[in-house]
Amino acid sequence: MLIIGIAGGTGCGKTTVVNQILNELPEGEVGIISQDSYYKDTTHLSYEERTKINFDHPKSIDFSLLESHLKDLKKGIPIHQPVYSFVKHNRTGDTILTHPRKVMIVEGILILTHPELRDMFDIKVFVHADTDERLIRRLKRDITERGRDLDEVLTRYQTTLKPMHNQFIEPTKEFADIIIPNNKYNTVAVNIVRTIINDRLYNGTIKA
Numbered sequence: 001m002l003i004i005g006i007a008g009g010t011g012c013g014k015t016t017v018v019n020q021i022l023n024e025l026p027e028g029e030v031g032i033i034s035q036d037s038y039y040k041d042t043t044h045l046s047y048e049e050r051t052k053i054n055f056d057h058p059k060s061i062d063f064s065l066l067e068s069h070l071k072d073l074k075k076g077i078p079i080h081q082p083v084y085s086f087v088k089h090n091r092t093g094d095t096i097l098t099h100p101r102k103v104m105i106v107e108g109i110l111i112l113t114h115p116e117l118r119d120m121f122d123i124k125v126f127v128h129a130d131t132d133e134r135l136i137r138r139l140k141r142d143i144t145e146r147g148r149d150l151d152e153v154l155t156r157y158q159t160t161l162k163p164m165h166n167q168f169i170e171p172t173k174e175f176a177d178i179i180i181p182n183n184k185y186n187t188v189a190v191n192i193v194r195t196i197i198n199d200r201l202y203n204g205t206i207k208a
């Protein structure tokens with residue numbers, strides 16, 4: 001199994017890059033794990049309390065579950081990936097049955113901060129977009145897709161997102177094997193990653 005970790009600050013385009021990589025690859029050969037699925041379960045908290053969580057700090061992520069799921073997949077064991085709701089700020093209680101694939105992509109803002117997880121990645125990618133670009137994208141996306149308003153996004157940005165990005169996320173760029181500049185759509189870089197995957201898939205250098 002080839003495991004690719006794709007990190008980068010919120011709004012840099014990780015999900016978009018992953019979808020672009022998957023385009024033109026045969027269905028069923030590549031599996032996806034999103035760090036967002038592994039936000040800690042917060043059922044014991046009220047909605048009001050959940051809104052105050054610092055979701056950009058590594059301690060908000062259940063890394064031990066993520067790590068053990070990845071280990072299971074490596075052993076050929078399917079996992080039940082939790083489904084997360086950005087509207088409820090909590091897991092929904094549903095899971096997605098995720099089968100081991102020849103190539104697994106793990107994406108998320110904090111995945112390179114965790115040494116044990118980082119060591120499991122064969123290729124580490126960091127997607128870069130400028131801070132103002134990421135904030136603009138985040139604003140648009142969170143208002144249209146994640147049930148937020150202008151005030152929520154900007155307050156979260158100032159109080160937790162920006163300081164956590166500078167403290168935890170940006171420094172992990174140094175661990176990356178490949179940095180993808182993504183202020184504009186970067187088809188060249190996406191094609192390079194897709195070529196690496198195709199090479200591993202069809203030249204028999206990895207086992208399922």
Ligand SMILES: Nc1ncnc2c1ncn2[C@@H]1O[C@H](COP(=O)(O)OP(=O)(O)O)[C@@H](O)[C@H]1O
Nearest residue numbers: 010011012013014015016137141182183184185
């Ligand atoms: N290169 C790009 N140029 C313009 N918009 C982009 C680009 N990449 C992603 N976006 C848009 O920015 C928003 C955030 O992208 P997304 O892939 O969800 O980022 P991430 O997963 O890193 O938070 C989405 O609305 C997406 O369509």
Ligand SMILES: Nc1ccn([C@@H]2O[C@H](COP(=O)(O)O)[C@@H](O)[C@H]2O)c(=O)n1
Nearest residue numbers: 009010011036055056086089090109161
């Ligand atoms: N309930 C939550 C949980 C997380 N966030 C924000 O999501 C960002 C990470 O996801 P991306 O898809 O943008 O990489 C992170 O910056 C958290 O602030 C949230 O707003 N609400």
